[in-house]
Amino acid sequence: MQERTAKESYAETTHLVLPNDTNTLGNLFGGRLLQWLDIACAISAHRHCKRVAVTVAVNHVSFDRPIKLGDFVTIQSKVSRCFTSSMEVWADVSVEDQLTGNKIACNSAIYTFVAVDQAGHPAHVPPVVPETEEEKKRYDGALRRRQLRLILSGKMKPEDATELKALFE
DSSP states (O other): OOOEEGGGGOEEEEEEOOGGGBOTTSBBOHHHHHHHHHHHHHHHHHHHHSSEEEEEEEEEEEEOSOOBTTOEEEEEEEEEEEOSSEEEEEEEEEEEOTTTOOEEEEEEEEEEEEEEOTTSOBOOOOOEEOOSHHHHHHHHHHHHHHHHHHHHTTSSOGGGOHHHHHHHO
16 A cells, blocks of 8 residues: 555644533533544544544543633644554644634644444555654654553553553663
């Protein structure tokens, strides 16, 4: 399979936070943000592998800054690393200052998707080639994050996590 750059999987979506999206404090529901993140990351995964991709894990979500009623929320996502049939997809969330247009970082997330064929079986995905320094940093950490996720889900024995062990030696 021909490798692809992370840029080729890039997706960006923008949402307006409406009253139905908020709690009694006027903050965006975390579940609504997770829904928006899942969709943006699914688009990135599909663009990368040109197949249906299904969510298998939400590895990390940070809620660093509240998102308020009326905010414009932009989600930027792209594939950070691929394995046999799985892809780690990283998403960055920002809100737009409506007076200046400046974007303010407020959340991030890491999802794992698996490409599937028409029968729903895992399918091979092409490798991703990181280009920017940030892409390289995320790519390098992806194997450790994957090993940790597999250990926590009982799919890998801790002693087999060579990348994680290397951090402590």
